[in-house]
Every structure is written in structure tokens, then in C-alpha cells.
Amino acid sequence: MRLVFLGVRCSGKGTCASRLALELGVPHISTGEIFRSNVAKNTELGRKIEQVFNNGKFLSDDLVLEVVEERLKEQDCKDGFILDGFPRTVKQAIEFDKMEKIDSAIYMDVEDEIVMQRLTSRVVCKNCGEVYNTELMKPENEGICNKCGCDLHQKADDLPEAAKRRIEEDKKNLKPLTEYYKDKGILRIIRCEKADLDVDILNQRIKDAIKWKEHL
Numbered sequence: 283m284r285l286v287f288l289g290v291r292c293s294g295k296g297t298c299a300s301r302l303a304l305e306l307g308v309p310h311i312s313t314g315e316i317f318r319s320n321v322a323k324n325t326e327l328g329r330k331i332e333q334v335f336n337n338g339k340f341l342s343d344d345l346v347l348e349v350v351e352e353r354l355k356e357q358d359c360k361d362g363f364i365l366d367g368f369p370r371t372v373k374q375a376i377e378f379d380k381m382e383k384i385d386s387a388i389y390m391d392v393e394d395e396i397v398m399q400r401l402t403s404r405v406v407c408k409n410c411g412e413v414y415n416t417e418l419m420k421p422e423n424e425g426i427c428n429k430c431g432c433d434l435h436q437k438a439d440d441l442p443e444a445a446k447r448r449i450e451e452d453k454k455n456l457k458p459l460t461e462y463y464k465d466k467g468i469l470r471i472i473r474c475e476k477a478d479l480d481v482d483i484l485n486q487r488i489k490d491a492i493k494w495k496e497h498l
């Protein structure tokens with residue numbers, strides 16, 4: 283089973299994708315994680331990525347495709363994979379179609395309000411960077427980091443105005459991609475209408491949508 287997961291930030295796609303991957307016995311490949319770990323390990327790729335980000339630019343389609351292609355060559359991908367965070371552009375999607383045949387593109391369609399709430403309830407430790415959520419993952423003492431005892435604050439990006447802008451931006455970027463997969467007839471829209479909807483329920487919806495039993 284070869285799947286791509288699409289959705290705005292905080293749509294919960296990473297959580298669903300990793301759980302589903304376990305069930306299907308295929309790797310959950312998050313391009314964001316690959317990038318971050320390369321930066322952390324200071325590899326050649328990591329240095330390239332850092333340079334691009336430091337200039338406030340986006341990674342080129344070619345570079346992203348190269349990273350994905352390399353990862354999919356690994357043994358664990360022989361029976362399929364779930365991609366999370368890729369493709370981001372129609373050009374990437376078109377080029378990727380020349381490499382692999384995707385079974386379904388899953389679009390996590392979450393109410394704006396829910397995403398807003400998730401984004402704006404995030405607080406970060408000023409000192410160690412640990413992330414909390416004032417709704418779901420509260421620190422033991424309000425405003426204080428469990429790990430190091432320093433003050434927690436809200437990042438400027440997570441303030442309501444900025445959060446709203448980021449969500450709109452994500453949606454605008456996703457539109458051509460979902461259109462692309464819709465035209466191919468493989469787009470599956472998974473609605474998430476409640477903030478506390480269980481991952482198992484969402485995953486059941488995904489499995490129904492991709493008719494996974496027929497693939498067993």
C-alpha cells in the first residue's frame with residue numbers, strides 16, 4: 283500500500299499516519315523528520331537544508347525529490363509506505379508519479395476552528411524548547427516547564443492572528459495538490475469534525491476509504 287497524507291499543520295496527519303503505518307506494516311516517512319535529523323547530524327544534505335532555510339527560502343523540488351527517492355530505495359519500503367509532508371507541490375507530485383504508483387492520497391480535512399485551537403494552545407519553554415499544550419498536554423505547574431523549571435511562552439507564530447494566516451497559507455498551498463489527486467481519482471477526504479476524535483476512529487475511516495481489505 284502506497285499512500286500520501288495531506289493536511290494543514292496540526293491536522294493530526296502525522297499521528298494518524300504513524301499509527302496506520304504500524305497497522306499496515308509499512309514505514310511512516312516524514313520528510314520533515316528526515317530533514318531535521320540531517321540538520322541535527324550535520325550531514326552534507328543537512329548543511330544544504332540549513333543554508334536554504336537560513337535564507338528564508340523553500341527547498342527546491344529537485345532536492346526534496348532526491349531525498350524521497352533515496353529513502354524509498356531502502357528495504358523497508360518494498361511493500362509500500364506512507365508519506366507525510368510530501369509532495370508539497372504539484373510539480374513534486376507529477377515527478378513522483380513517474381517513480382511510484384500511489385494508491386491513495388489521504389486528505390485530513392479538519393475544521394479550521396479545531397486547527398486554530400491546537401495551534402494557539404501551544405506553549406514552548408524559553409530555555410529548553412520543550413513543547414506543551416495548554417489544552418491537551420498541560421505542564422504540571424501553569425507557565426512552568428516540567429523539565430527545567432523555566433518560563434513557558436507562546437511563540438509569535440502561534441498567536442491567533444499569525445496562526446490564522448499560517449492555516450490559510452497551508453490551505454492555499456494544498457488546494458492545487460488535492461485537485462491534482464482528485465483528477466486522478468485517488469483523493470480520499472477524511473473528515474475530522476471533533477477536536478478529540480480518537481485516532482482509531484479516524485484510522486478506521488481511512489481504512490474504509492482506501493478499501494484496505496481488498497489489498498490484504
Ligand SMILES: [Zn+2]
Nearest residue numbers: 407410427430
Ligand atoms: Zn524547559
